[in-house]
Amino acid sequence: MVDELLFFMEVLVGGLLAGTMYSLVALGFVLIFKASATFNFSQGAMVFFSVLAFCGFMQDFNIPFVLAFILAALLMVVVGLCTERLVLRPLMNASEDTVLMATIGLGYVLEGLAQAAWGVEVRRLDLGIGDFPVPWIADNLKLFISALDITAGLVAAIMIIGLFLLFKYTKIGLGLRAVADDAGAASSIGIPLKHIMLLVWSAAGVVALVAGCMWGARAGVQFALVDLALKALPVLIIGGFSSIPGAIIGGLIIGAVEKVLEVYIGPFFGGAIEGWAPYVLAIFFLLYRPEGLFGEKIIRRV
């Protein structure tokens, strides 16, 4: 009985920590959605693009780790700048769906560029953190939990706190919230809309890079990351599109539920139900609480 409970705890904790990885991807979506009510479908591609560039800098040009990270982050700022100039500004007054489709196109562009520049083979990314159980926890608590999962959890926590402080207590954060509330009104009282957009897209780019590092260290830096990042969508639906804590909680729920289902129910159906379970869970949430756990209620007028 104790063993079973321990095993359940292990599955649960493993799932929760793996869920923080989804949260990290979802965070990038939320940042952009919060500031511009734009749904950035290319966030997954940004994850892939940034971490592939990071790997490329390190492995093809032998640039040291920290410098490569900074370069990749700068690259994401450039991507943000180009996106703002070339995609978002011309589509300023277009409908939500149009912008969404344009970001699907943007995702394609980023995926293609990344593969054209750095090749299509799977790259290994070594962060110096192993994807194996931490001995200390295994000995004392009898839980087998990967060091990488714990790191991802910590990184996610730090980013959340950082972003929370940024949004709550800085002038930039105030500007961001104002733009999110009503872009037109914000720009009429002198908040530079362009700078805000650039800032948000760059921040989302850096978040994508961090998320990509975590995923890359686990699964290898490869195209499949884009599909993995799609799982951030159910996370967002559960957490709400405009809530940073929502992204975290949503990620935790998805991570835990999919792991528990996979381990306890999966074997009856031949496994691999984690491929669709998050989406079905999202549908149930949509039916009962379309705005998500923490999202703002959507009110539409004729």
Place this chain on the structure above:
Amino acid sequence: MKPVFMTYTKKDLINLAVCMFLSVLIIPTFITTEYWYTSILIPWLCLALATIGQQIVMGYTGQLALGAAGFMAAGAFAMFNLILRVPDLGFVGSLIVSGLIAAAFGILFGLPSLKVRGIYLMVATLASQFFIIWMIDKFGWFKNYDSSGIITAQDIVILGKPFTTPLAMYFVCLAVTTVLTLLAMNMARGSTGRNWMAVRDMDIAAESMGVSLLRTKVQAFAISAFYCGVAGALFAFCYLKSLEPVAFDIKLSFKILFMCILGGLGTINGAFIGAAFILLFPVLLNAIGNNVFHGAIDATIISSIEQVIFGGLMIIFMIYEPLGMAKLWENLKVSLKSKLSSSGTKSLKSSAQKSE
């Protein structure tokens, strides 16, 4: 609601006659290489049919859906099982029934559209994509307990006659596509299509005008899935000649989405234009890579460039012409016509002046 069979205008009949003339007489006479049938014309017709399905739900009803490939897989595997287990049904019967099975899935996964829209709906329809592929993959019955993962599709036999040559398969695809395209045009023009468009343009307003959202949306999803299912069955039986769930992955869904958007949302001819473009452009790029650069560019780089161009075009179209290539074609026709007519009036004028 009475069945819609709009009276065709003279222009429609001429268009139909020209298309039929081209596809039934000209193409089979002048194109004799098998490559054109097996790798271009047949997949083009199949994918265009699937794109019409996507158009119905996305272009006409305005519901962002991203699960076309899932419904195609449902149609393809339903077809395989029907031919295997209910041989009496015949090819055409099986095709219709497999379309109906796909439509049932469409209704099931279209239900969330009653509550949500936009990106929310996209996620809900992604569930269908992943679920259907998983279901086929994990339950051996659908694959007749074949362990190799790839099943060979049965030969197409209609009324005792085998249709196995590329040309014959082309005619099968052509016949099905023609019938379904005509039906789609009818629906789009009639009250069914008007309801769809009313829901697309403003669902709340449509509802207050007495259009039943439940009925309209579910109908659109069902018909869309029917088209995708039939297209998937044809795709597997005429083009791939094999059945494997991997062939209907999320990438194919995105491809069909691109065909739909680049071709022109809310147009039937856009489906054909978009499918042709997405299908032919990589062929063109490869040809350029092989003939101009003599294979100096790696094939993977070419496919990456192709992705960049598709994505870039998507952005450009969204900015400058959200109605896609069908609209460009329309504009071209209009400007040509006005040029012709203005030059016509000019020549009339000049001749009039001369006579003076």
